[in-house]
Amino acid sequence: MHQLPETALLRSFVTVAQELSFRRAADRLALDQSALSRRIQKLEAELGYPLFERTTREVALTPAGQDFYRSVSRILLDCSRSIDEARRVALGHTGRIRVGYMAFAATDLMPRTVARFRDRYPGITLELRFMRTQMQKIAIANDEIDVGFLIGPYDNRDCHSLTLALDPLHVVTPQRHRLLHQPTVQPADIANEPLILGNMAEWGEYRFRLEDQFGRLGISLEPALEASTTLALIGLVASGLGITVYPESLIGFLGRNVEARPIIHPDLHSRTVLVWKRSNRARAVLNFIETARNRGPA
The missing domain is CATH 1.10.10.10 (Winged helix-like DNA-binding domain superfamily/Winged helix DNA-binding domain)
Incomplete structure (x- = not known):
């Protein structure tokens, strides 16, 4: 030849x-x-x-x-x-980005970032995958997704982490619940109510963060009931079976059958982070990260 x-x-x-x-x-x-x-x-x-x-x-x-x-x-x-x-x-004008996201990012952070990114880089194909936080950590390590919206903080020497939101926590109650009549809701008020939380199989990372933050205040979170989905969780609360704790950014998506009030304490919050591998230097991925970093109107 x-x-x-x-x-x-x-x-x-x-x-x-x-x-x-x-x-x-x-x-x-x-x-x-x-x-x-x-x-x-x-x-x-x-x-x-x-x-x-x-x-x-x-x-x-x-x-x-x-x-x-x-x-x-x-x-x-x-x-x-x-x-x-x-x-x-x-130049990051064409290619594919695989994006993982968990439930707390599904209603606002992820969609707003995707909308801004699609407007700026229409030639990029985005693959969106709903995954729990722990599964995203594994997927990023195995190069199965490029970036992930997950519950933080996340410290890993092989990854970068960017905080996108730090949401104060709210108590979610049935309508006309006694806590709604208080001037403020304090962390100790949660300990006196039957608590409904997501189960460990589906809500493990969030449960861990809640228990850690309340535990630092000397409050033990012992759920009276557990649920695997948001719909079931809110349905149980609306039926008067107990209360739950949710990030502020999601309160507007809970429907009209429950009420919410902020829990007054500076150390109680839910953190959402964007995570990607340090070795992933693809220009399209870096452009996506920059779009998420510079949050603003879509």
């Missing part, structure tokens, strides 16, 4: 084949005519057959030259397209 000739020789050949004139081809290539002739001669020597029939009056392609021209034109066109496509990838 012959080695592929230099690209400069191929482009010179294509230009001469299109012009069928060494003078006009040399002008297009900004070359001296003798230099162009040497290029064609070198190419013919490498191939082992003539590409042009030359006379004092005209230049014509040989049958082999005609076939070679058709093939080389396709090769150069494909090469040019590949260069342009790679340039778009390098």
